[in-house]
Amino acid sequence: MSQEISFWRKVVYVGAIVMLLFPLFWIGQPATPKSAGGVLARLRSENALSQASLGEIDPAGESIKLATLGLRPLAVALLWNKSFEYKKKEDWDGLSATLNQITKLEPNFITVWEHQSHNLSYNVSVEFDDYRMRYHWVTKGIDFLVDGIHLNRENPRLLHYTGWITGQKIGRADEHVQFRELFRKDEDFHNKLNHEIPIDKAHGWDGRPDNWLTGRLWYQRAERAVDAGIPLKGKSPLVFHADNPMSLVNYSTTIEDEGVLGQTAQRSWYEAGEALGEYGRRPIPTSWGHNVRLGEYDQVKEALTRMEQRLEQLAPGVRAQIRQEKIANLTPEQAAALDVPEEKLTDANFQHHMDAVQKTKVTHQEVAQRAPEQNRKAAEKLADRLGDEEVLSSRIAHYRSIVNYDYWTIRCAAEQTKVAVDAREFLYKAKQAYDAAELDEARKLFESSWHAWRKLYDQHPRLLDDISADELSAGIKQYQRLLQQLDEELPADFPLGEILKMRQDRDESLKQMYRQLGTPLSSDADKPEAAKEEPAEAKSEAAKPPMTEAKPEDAARPKPEAGTSKPDAPTPQDTANKPSDAKPAAEKAKPAAEDPKAAEKPKPAG
Structure with missing residues (x-):
């Protein structure tokens, strides 16, 4: 009996296997030129999953x-x-x-x-x-x-x-x-x-x-x-x-570090600026489920300003009135700290100041709700739009900061100017003259470069605290070594003293150079003994955390390659007149038709 049961069980198993072959063939049938194949083959074809x-x-x-x-x-x-x-x-x-x-x-x-x-x-x-x-x-x-x-x-x-x-x-x-x-x-x-x-x-x-x-x-x-x-x-x-x-x-x-300057570098920066502009116009998907365009930040801010002005017209004087009501509800400590400038805040009043600012903030919805009856509906609708635009503006600003969009846009525009070309050409030629042991000529070129850099930073202050200023520090230290060989000290009217001040904590040699300018350092260790004993109020102010602007990310820069020939050195008259007439430092490597004179807005080569 048991053998018969076992036999029929095997028959059932074999029959089930044979029956399952039909659906398996229907599912897994491969595609052919005349047939789309089974279910799996059709799914692979529809979803582009085949090899x-x-x-x-x-x-x-x-x-x-x-x-x-x-x-x-x-x-x-x-x-x-x-x-x-x-x-x-x-x-x-x-x-x-x-x-x-x-x-x-x-x-x-x-x-x-x-x-x-x-x-x-x-x-x-x-x-x-x-x-x-x-x-x-x-x-x-x-x-x-x-x-x-x-x-x-x-x-x-x-x-x-x-x-x-x-x-x-x-x-x-x-x-x-x-x-x-x-x-x-x-x-x-x-x-x-x-x-x-x-x-x-x-x-x-x-x-x-x-x-x-x-x-x-x-x-x-x-x-x-x-x-x-x-x-x-x-x-x-x-x-x-x-x-x-x-x-x-x-x-x-890179080509500037290699000594390729003048019109060639200007054209390259122009093309880089155009590419950044195109990138700013590209819609970028965000994690919030919508697209942003980095280049539309200024337009969004302008639209915000116009809508805020329109809201003030719909509710004249309401925002100021609400703010005064909120100021009246502040504690005495908060009211006293509200209008203190940020640079004068101390540990004692810093938190009171922040709390007061937050409590006296007036939202657009609060203004709209207090608008005159005939304007209230329009004001509330406008307040909603303002809120949406402010969110969009903050998100665009956040994305721009991630890729340092503002800085690179400014850098591309600045590097196209004649001042930037002069500054870089003088600096490169000064280094070449220094390596050739022509110290007097190197000194003239260094000083011409410092004045050009000072003019560039005056025109574009945003560049002071950036990558190019870090690169410039190496040239300044080389200039210091040159002065030491001439038994001279850094002049008190050194045009780039601000860079020394900003970078004194990063480099000990720059700190020593900053001392030579006769400017007091921020470190207590460098102050006289009498100055270290301060009243409690002064110590509290000194302990306040600095409110500094976020710096762009430092990027590693390649060192310039040594030139194959000594560049022409401009005379002191060149410094006062037309420094860009000097030939680019990498003259041997440039095309024969290259003209070192730089236009303010070069056009890309056709």
């Missing part, structure tokens, strides 16, 4: 995935561990082979391409002493990403990261001077890149491909992919789109 939709089909990869028979995750884990072992043992050929095997099994896992390309370009390359071998492994990382782009058609993250490594790794590495020159001469690599991007559009001032401009072409290709509807995943749209114009900014600062 043919995602990118090129790799026959070797497909064969390997089939041969693993469902053990692909285990094989991938073993290969990752194997790659780490090869890296520890510095077996670079084995590492490259293992990475290729991983990509055969996981061709559409974007993190694999990003992680391993970074590994090759940043981690493996530094293991070599010869900078040429380091450059070779940087380019291998870029080649690795290009292979990933083929298998993941127009993936924005891979395209963007290719541009990042091309620009940042080659342009910011410790060996950036050598890397940039190797990149310019690497015609074989250019020919390979030409199959992906129009490398001819990346030619710099010397007619050869530049790494920053090449990186920009990758960024532009990534933006076109996003604009075509390919979703951007794992990357902030704000930062993603900012790297395109910032490539031109980085190119401009």
